[in-house]
Amino acid sequence: MFDYIILIPLFPLIGFLLNGLVGKKLGKSFVSWIGPGTVGLSFALALKLFLDLLSLPAEQRVIEQIAFPWVISGDLQVNIAFLLDPLSAVMMLVVCGVGFLIHVYSIGYMHEDPGYARYFSFLNLFEFSMLVLVLANNFLLMFLGWEGVGLCSYLLIGFWFEKKSAADAGKKAFIVNRIGDFGFMLGMILIFVTFGSLNFIEVFKVAPEYLQVGSGLAVAITLLLFAGAVGKSAQIPLYVWLPDAMEGPTPVSALIHAATMVTAGVYMVARCHVLYLLAPFSLSVVAVIGAITAFYAASIGLVQNDIKRVLAYSTISQIGYMFLACGVGAFAAGIFHLMTHAFFKALLFLGAGAVIHALAGEQDLRKMGGLKSYLPATFITFLIATLAISGIPLFSGFFSKDEILWKAYSQGNPILWLIGFMAAGFTAFYMFRLFFLTFYGKPQFDVHRAHPHEAPYSMRIPLIILGVLSAIGGYIGLPQSLGGKNWFEKFLAPVFAGETHLGSQVQSHFAEYFLMILSIAIAFIGLMVAFRFYVKNPAVAEKIKVKFRKTYQVLLNKYYLDEFYGKVLVQPFINLALFFWRFIDVEIVDGLANGSANFVGWCSKVFRKVQTGYFRNYALSLALGVVIILTYILLK
């Protein structure tokens, strides 16, 4: 029944090969079928597998499929093998489903681009790597997918590589991710040394016997793995690559830098929850980093003027929420938010793409405005996504975010809750600021020249589907306090069997209702403030900008962290590299090589005088040599 799991990642790989090798020759319509088609096949198959999985009893929903052995070296045995359990099934559906919609959207968005086939081959390769990442049954195969998505991210950020800023952004993403991946690799090696295996099931089964709760080894392993997650999921201190990654095409931002790849870190932490539960210190690190990032990135998002950058900071902030959930042991809530976030953030990016498309490449919020009447479909779907991310009740983001805040309060501590709560207010404000600046007010672009037009159907339909998902996606995780069954958490429960032991469970629903009302209130406050600032009375916003000029400048310049990294890390490294180049390499290494050559050259210059060209000189030296040798032999 589950024999064909391997086909799920295989389809996009075939798509990658076809598009990459012959796509350019066979033309755009071929690419448009193969690119989204292969991912669509994977999605259909993933749905089928998901339904098969549902038909099994809850405790049997762990399926391991070994395709073939991959690495066999001494004690190390790694298979190309896939693990299907509720957690990877959710990820698989999100990756295939959202991925498929974005592939379809890309047909419209990238149609004019000369690199059409290249674009789709990269996108297929990404889809393959991401599916390997989420379906792998061992750390090494997961790492293969992990690096694969990193490579695709690099290739797609720098897709318009003739633009220097895009090429630089690609490099930045790749290098910053290297730092985190190094931690992942070390963590993986430590796992193998400790447990003698890299297989998830084996490692997690023996982990409680091998490791004491809170032991140094457990903390080391989990923190190293978390370093990888911090890099890939753009958390403090390694988040700096994600805002720059917006140089890539907008569907790429939606797929890779919002919906799937950047949440891989959350998936990894959730996958390794057994290890994390053995290291409470690491868990609190995860929670604190998540909470601080959620707040920090949201505060930057308040004042950014580039539509995609606001969304990028919003993504960082939302992933912070997911880590906050994981850090307080509410892994299911984290994955739930991961899923709803994939819906509404992909929708926001695709909507932003439609806006950018309509305005012929304009990304500055201050030059938009009044698009409501020009782009009605985009307007409606964008509104749904904005409501969802802001945590307005009845939309998906409300349920998932509220779940996280509640868990942060009940299982973590009130300070974490407070940080997350304030970040939620910021979120509502910056999202509605973006929304109002884009769709309301007077058009700030040249109305006669720009002719904003609604996107073609290939772009509009994914928007509508994602809009529906953003609106209703939250109901599968309706909490018990609101009369739901929290189906999502129950579905994931077999995977996260250990989590309920963490922290004290508060039984009364009273606190939950109270916090819920507070978060609804702050979401509406954010909305109202944004409405007042950007629709009703724009002068107020200007006044506040002037009054808090210093704060505004700090936020606008992203706390000067890029400058700080540039001064403290990048510049010294460049200087060191220059030192190695200009001194060690040019002077010493080349000096040694050239020096020995020069020495030999000098010697031959001296000794070649012996070759006089006169026959009798040679004869004389011959005779003398014979005499010397004979004398030596005779005298011996």
Place this chain on the structure above:
Amino acid sequence: MVPLSYYLILSGVLFGIGVIGVLISRNAIVIFMAIEVMLNAVSLALVAFSQQMGSPSGQVFVFLVMTIAAAEAAVGLAIIIVIHRSRESINVDEVNLMKW
């Protein structure tokens, strides 16, 4: 009967004349002849040893030397003729292109 030392002294003198001829002469033909003298000096010594020891192997060696001398003469004279054709001279000091 002539003692062996006489032969050997004659052979040594002949060889010395050959060496000096090679070293001081500039004429390629003369150098060539000096080399022949050296070869024949060696042949003389070989024959003398052969006679003294009653063994034919020294004489066999002499035949070998003569064969080689004949081959060498053929090749060497050919080279000298070619040099003479291109340079109108067989002075070895003028043939000094192969140098630094």
